[in-house]
Amino acid sequence: xxxxxxxxxxxxxxxxxxxxxxxxxxxxxxxxxxxxxxxxxxxxxxxxxxxxxxxxxxxxxxxxxxxxxxxxxxxxxxxxxxxxxxxxxxxxxxxxxxxxxxxxxxxxxxxxxxxxxxxxxxxxxxxxxxxxxxxxxxxxxxxxxxxxxxxxxxxxxxxxxxxxxxxxx
Numbered sequence: 001x002x003x004x005x006x007x008x009x010x011x012x013x014x015x016x017x018x019x020x021x022x023x024x025x026x027x028x029x030x031x032x033x034x035x036x037x038x039x040x041x042x043x044x045x046x047x048x049x050x051x052x053x054x055x056x057x058x059x060x061x062x063x064x065x066x067x068x069x070x071x072x073x074x075x076x077x078x079x080x081x082x083x084x085x086x087x088x089x090x091x092x093x094x095x096x097x098x099x100x101x102x103x104x105x106x107x108x109x110x111x112x113x114x115x116x117x118x119x120x121x122x123x124x125x126x127x128x129x130x131x132x133x134x135x136x137x138x139x140x141x142x143x144x145x146x147x148x149x150x151x152x153x154x155x156x157x158x159x160x161x162x163x164x165x166x167x168x169x
Contacts, residue, residue: 020071021106023113025064036065036078043096048155066113068097068106076101079110081118089163090118092128111141119166126166132158 026033041052062083068076077097084090092114097106118126130138131152135145143162152159 021076021104021109022069023109024067024069025113025117026067027064028061030065032075035075036067039075039078039098040094040096043098044094045155048157050154054154063093064114064117066110066117068101068110070101076104077106077110079107079114081114084123086122088123089125089127090121090123092126095128095134107137108141115164115166124166125163127161127163129159130162132160135160135162138162138164 026036030036041050045054046052064081064083065078066081067078070076075098077095079095080093082091082093092111095107095110097104097110115126126143127146128138128143130143132149139145139162141164143164146161146163149158149160151157
C-alpha cells in the first residue's frame with residue numbers, strides 16, 4: 001500500500017539512462033516488500049558473508065520505507081524510517097541503492113523524503129549508524145558524526161552514529 005509518491009527526473013550519462021523516477025512510501029504490508037528485503041540483503045549484507053538467515057533485518061512494525069522505482073516499476077533503492085510515536089528523534093536504517101543506479105542521486109532523494117516525513121510527524125532530529133564508507137555522503141546531507149567508531153558485529157564494518165537537526169516547521 002503506497003502512502004504517497006512524488007516524481008523526480010534523473011539524468012544519467014552512463015549507458016543506462018534512467019528517467020522518470022518515482023519515490024513512493026510503503027509499509028511492510030506492500031505486496032512487493034520481499035523485493036525490498038532482497039535489495040537490502042544483496043546491497044548491504046551479502047558481500048560481507050552475512051547469511052541470509054542472520055538477524056540483519058531488525059523488524060520494526062510501523063516502519064515507513066521510501067522506495068525509488070524506475071519507469072518500468074523496478075526497485076532501484078529504498079530507505080527506512082523507524083517508528084517512534086511522540087519521539088523527537090527518529091532513526092533511519094538500511095539506505096540502499098542498486099549498484100546499477102549508483103550516482104543518480106537516489107540515496108539523497110530517499111533520505112530527503114524520509115526527512116520530510118519525520119518533520120511532518122514532529123521530529124526535530126534524525127539519527128543513523130553510518131558505515132565508514134558513507135560518512136561523506138551523510139555529511140553532505142547535513143549529518144554530523146557523534147562519538148567513537150564501532151565495529152558492526154554483523155558485517156565487521158566500522159560505523160559511527162550521525163545526527164541531523166531538522167528545520168522547524
